[in-house]
Amino acid sequence: MKDKSINPNLVSAVLIGFTILFLALVPIRIEFGLPSVEAQETPVPTAETVGYGDAVVSDTTVPAIVEYTLRTVIGLTPPMAFQGVGGSIDGQINPLLTANIGDTVRLTVVNGDPVLHTLVITEFNADTGDLLTDEQTVTIEFVVTMPGDFIYFCDVPGHREIGMFGTLRVSGTVEVGDRAELAASQGGEMDNAMPVIAPAAVDAVSIVRNPADVPPPLGDRAPTTLRVDMNTVEVTGVLADGTTFNYFTFDGQVPGPMLRVRQGDTVEFHLYNDPSSLFLHSIDLHSVTGPGGGAVYTQTLPGGETSFTFQALLPGLYVYHCATASIPHHMSSGMYGLVLVEPPGGLPPVDREFYVMQGEIYTEFPFGTAGHQTFSMDHMSHEDADYLVFNGAVGGLTSDEYALRANVGETVRIYFGVGGPNYTSSFHVIGEIFDRVYNQGSITSAPLTDVQTTIVPSGGAAIVEFQVDVPGRYILVDHSLSRLERGLAGYLLVEGEDQPEIFHGEGAADAAGH
Numbered sequence: 001m002k003d004k005s006i007n008p009n010l011v012s013a014v015l016i017g018f019t020i021l022f023l024a025l026v027p028i029r030i031e032f033g034l035p036s037v038e039a040q041e042t043p044v045p046t047a048e049t050v051g052y053g054d055a056v057v058s059d060t061t062v063p064a065i066v067e068y069t070l071r072t073v074i075g076l077t078p079p080m081a082f083q084g085v086g087g088s089i090d091g092q093i094n095p096l097l098t099a100n101i102g103d104t105v106r107l108t109v110v111n112g113d114p115v116l117h118t119l120v121i122t123e124f125n126a127d128t129g130d131l132l133t134d135e136q137t138v139t140i141e142f143v144v145t146m147p148g149d150f151i152y153f154c155d156v157p158g159h160r161e162i163g164m165f166g167t168l169r170v171s172g173t174v175e176v177g178d179r180a181e182l183a184a185s186q187g188g189e190m191d192n193a194m195p196v197i198a199p200a201a202v203d204a205v206s207i208v209r210n211p212a213d214v215p216p217p218l219g220d221r222a223p224t225t226l227r228v229d230m231n232t233v234e235v236t237g238v239l240a241d242g243t244t245f246n247y248f249t250f251d252g253q254v255p256g257p258m259l260r261v262r263q264g265d266t267v268e269f270h271l272y273n274d275p276s277s278l279f280l281h282s283i284d285l286h287s288v289t290g291p292g293g294g295a296v297y298t299q300t301l302p303g304g305e306t307s308f309t310f311q312a313l314l315p316g317l318y319v320y321h322c323a324t325a326s327i328p329h330h331m332s333s334g335m336y337g338l339v340l341v342e343p344p345g346g347l348p349p350v351d352r353e354f355y356v357m358q359g360e361i362y363t364e365f366p367f368g369t370a371g372h373q374t375f376s377m378d379h380m381s382h383e384d385a386d387y388l389v390f391n392g393a394v395g396g397l398t399s400d401e402y403a404l405r406a407n408v409g410e411t412v413r414i415y416f417g418v419g420g421p422n423y424t425s426s427f428h429v430i431g432e433i434f435d436r437v438y439n440q441g442s443i444t445s446a447p448l449t450d451v452q453t454t455i456v457p458s459g460g461a462a463i464v465e466f467q468v469d470v471p472g473r474y475i476l477v478d479h480s481l482s483r484l485e486r487g488l489a490g491y492l493l494v495e496g497e498d499q500p501e502i503f504h505g506e507g508a509a510d511a512a513g514h
């Protein structure tokens, strides 16, 4: 059994990476043109060769096999990188690799940690595929047929952005007339092929959190010390009928468990990352006062455990989320939840409490495509969500199992949050008026009264309360209603006697009406 306890240096190093990420959440895009290389006779270069001054003319050099070994490393600077093994690149971080045009590059990549990595050089169709386990090793070979600087990188979302990339420099020249042929040899035809979605995963599970899954009120108690344990799990889940997706979760469901503590409570928080995980995970609770909201202490390797302690200073309804790069990737994949910090004495009692969170999902294929959807970094970077969901999945809260339910005359309270990561919600319940809105999750402010729609920012929350007066089906929506057509709907089903003095009509009611 390998020791998977996390090195404290790793934490600080990973956070340096986060700083970089915060400064440039847009993925690094570097354009490489073909350099004009001055032809000259030189010996076949070794790995020390740098700069175009050492360029070699292709037609006067015998193609060679150039071998390199790279090992993935976490916890240095940058926080995720490739490190050279052997030869002149030994120990170097993201070393410059060199070759001459026409050479065969034989590249061995060793996974130095239990986190998912790859190595890709797009222009040469070079791809190790997934390196899943510690010490897994893959060797790839490809012929470098174009001169220039080419980026080798890990294409796991977020990894290139925090440092897993370097340069392969190919020296030499190519005749102008050969360019078209060259381009064709680099897989131009493949680029035109229509991508095909993989079949839906047969073992996918429901990740939808039951909206009635709300911890009970704390009552009028004094502050105390309590322990919270949470497990991060990567789950193949049902995104919609016939469509599956790789979710990242706290405790296997979306949103993660709702936490309920009292103002002044001291919380000892333990985070475990399931051994089956392919990614690091962590937690940032907005109820925490302290750097990273806890993320500085909870960057957790697969199979690892971290902990920290915080005092809940201020009451309110707060979002928590994973804060491991790429943070929006982890959040959109399901890593968010709510923590309610009750004021002394708690909130006024109500008949029903519910827990609903809104999120966006970014996929390679459009909304409604049957099959196994994979995450799209490109769509996420453009904030162009393919799916929008309450509690993690299309139809999650419109099913018989997980619709919200109440009886005529009861008062309903919804703890509503936006995991996002990007969209602001105009939260509305079709056919109802919020009697009270604890705007922005603030409990110490007087609630707004008699509100139709409330704005809930990404990474924010609100508490809405209303008495249900008339039986029937009410629909939870974001009143940016295009999102309704991409999955964002939930039902509140109210049973009881008709109340014709409040609402009645002629003929049969049409359930489809807004």
Ligand SMILES: [Cu+2]
Pocket: 248, 279, 280, 281, 282, 322, 323, 324, 330, 335
């Ligand atoms: Cu995560």
